[in-house]
Amino acid sequence: MDGNGRWAKQRFLPRAIGHQRGVEAVRGVVRRAGEVGLEALTLYAFSTENWRRPEDEVSALMGLLKRFILSDLEEIAGNGVRLRIIGDHGAFGPELRDLLDGALARTAGNTGLNLVIALNYGSQDEIARAAARAAAVGPITPETIEAHLDTAGLPPLDLLIRTSGEVRLSNFLLWQAAYAEMLFLDVLWPDFAPAHLDAALAQFAARERRFGGR
Template identity: 75%
Template sequence: MDGNGRWAKRRHMPRAFGHQRGVEAVRRTVRAAREMGLEALTLYAFSTENWRRPEDEIGALMGLLKRFIVDDLDEFAANNVRLKIIGDHSAFAPDVVELIDKAVARTAGNDGTTLAIALNYGAQDEIARAASKAAGKGAVTVETISAELDTADMPPLDLLIRTSGEVRLSNFLLWQAAYAEMCFLDVLWPDFTPDHLADALAQFAQRERRFGGR
C-alpha cells in the first residue's frame, strides 16, 4: 500500500493526512475482497524498515492502527473475516499489542476471507526466522522452511499488487512471491478503489501460469 505520503504532499497536506486517507482505502479494499469472495488478502501496513521514520509519523500510524481495529472489528466479526498478523507485532507498545491480540482472538474462528496485516514485517527477517526454526527441528528444506513461515496456514500467494508506480517488492513476501503474478499500478494507495482491485484480478485471470513448466 504505497503512496500515502506522496498523495498528501501533492495536496500540500501533512503525511499523517495521507495515512488517514490510506486507511479509508483499506476499508474499501477489505470490503471489496470479501464481496468478491477472495480467500485471503494480505496488506503491508508497517515494515521493519519503517522504524526509521520520524517518531511523530510512527505515532500517527500506531494511532490509526488502533482506531482501525476498534472501529472495524465488529464489522470483521459480523462478516466472517478472520484477522491475522504476520511479522513481529510484539515490538509495539503494550496497549497496541493487547488490542491486536484481542482482535485476532475474537475473529480466530471465522472461516471467510482471511485479512492478514503485515506489522513490523520484513520478508528477509521472516525467511531467516523460518530457516532457524526449521534447523532446530532437523533438515532444512523448502518444505520445512515453508512450514515455519508466518503465512504457513494461508493459501499460496497468487497475485501481488503494488501501488504508486514503484516497480519493486520492497522486502514483501519474497519467499511466497516465487511464482506469484505481479501487478504494478500507477495509482497512489489513497486513490485505490474496488475497481482497481477488480481490474487487477481481471489481468490475473488472463495470464497463463506455468510454474516453471512449458
Template identity: 75%
Template sequence: MAGEGEPAGARHVAIIMDGNGRWAKKRRLPRAVGHQRGVEAVRRMVRGAADFGLEALTIYAFSTENWRRPDEEISDLMSLMKKFIMSDLEEFVENNVRLKIIGDYKAFAPDVVELIEHALARTADNTGVMLAVALNYGSQDEIARAAAKAAAIGAITPEAIEAALDTAEMPPLDLLIRTSGEVRLSNFLLWQAAYAELYFVDVLWPDFTADHLKEALDAFAARERRYGGR
C-alpha cells in the same frame, strides 16, 4: 488464460500499499492525512476481497524498516492502527473476516499489542476472508526465522522452511499488487512471491478502489501461469 489445472480466479492477493505520503504532498496536506485516507482504502479492499471471492488478503502495513521514519510519523501510524482496530473490529466480526498478523507485532507498545490480541481472539473462529496484516514485518527476517526453525528439527528443506513461514496456514500467494508506480518488492513476501503474478499500478494507495482491485484480478485471470514449465 489460466494454466492447465489452475483456477482462473485468485485465492490469495497481497498489496504493498504505497503512496500515502505522495497523495498528501500533492494536495499540500500533512502526511498523517494521507495515512488516514490510506486506512479508508484498506476498508474498501477488505470489503472488495469478500465481494470478489478471495480467501485471503495480505496487506503491508508496517515494515521492519519503517522504524527509521520520524518519531511523529510512527506515532501517527500507531494511533491510526489503534483507531482502525477499535472502529472496524465489529464489522470484521459481523462479516466473518478473520484477522491474522504476520511479523513481530509484540515489538509495539503494550496497549497496541493488547488491542491486536483482542482482535485476533474475537475473529479467531471466523471462516470468511482472512485479512493478514504485516506488522513490523520484513521478509528476509521471516525467512531467517523459518530457516532457524527448520534447522532446529534437522530439516533445512524448502518444504520445512515454507511450513515455518508466518503465512504457513494461508493459501499460496497468487497475486501481488503494488500501488503508486514503484516497481519493487521492498522486502515483502519474497519467498511467497516466487511464482506469484506481479501487478504494478500508478494509482496512489488512497485513490485505490474496488474497481482497481477488479482490474488487477481480471489481469491475473488472463495470465497463463507456467511455474517454470512450457
C-alpha cells in the same frame, strides 16, 4: 500500499492525512475482497524498516492502527473475516498489542476472508527465522522452511499488487512471491478503489500461469 505520503504532498497536506485516506482505501478494498470471495488478502501495513521514519509519523501510524481496530473490528468480525498478523507485533506498545491480540481472538473462529496484516514485518527476517526453526527440528528443505514461515497455513500467494508506480518488492513476501503474478500500478494507495481491485483480478484471470513448465 504505497503512496500515502506522495498523495498528501501533491495536495499540500500533512503526511498524516495521506495515511488517514489510506485507511479509508483499506476499508473499501477489504469489503470488496470479501464480496468477490478471496481466500486471503495481505496488506503491508508497517515494515521493519518503517521504524526509521520520524517519530511523529510512526506515532501517527500506530494511532491509526488503533482507531481502525476499535472502529472496524465488529464489522470485520460480523462479515466472517479472520484476522491474521505476520511479523512481530510484540514490538509495539502494550495497549496496541492488547488490541491486536483481542482482535485475533475475536475473529479466530471465522471462516471467511483471511485478512492478513503485515506488522513490523520484513521478509528477509521472516525467512531467517523460519530457516532457524527448521534447522532446530531437522534437515532444512524448501518444505520445512515454508512450514515455519509466518504465512504457514495460508493459501499460496497468487497475485502481488504494488501501488504508486514503484517497481520493487521492498522486502515483502519474497519467498511467497516465487511464482506469484505481479502487478505494478501508478495509482497512489489513497486513490485505490474497489474498481482497481476488480481490474487487477481481471488481469490476473487473463494470465497463463505455468510455474516454470511449458
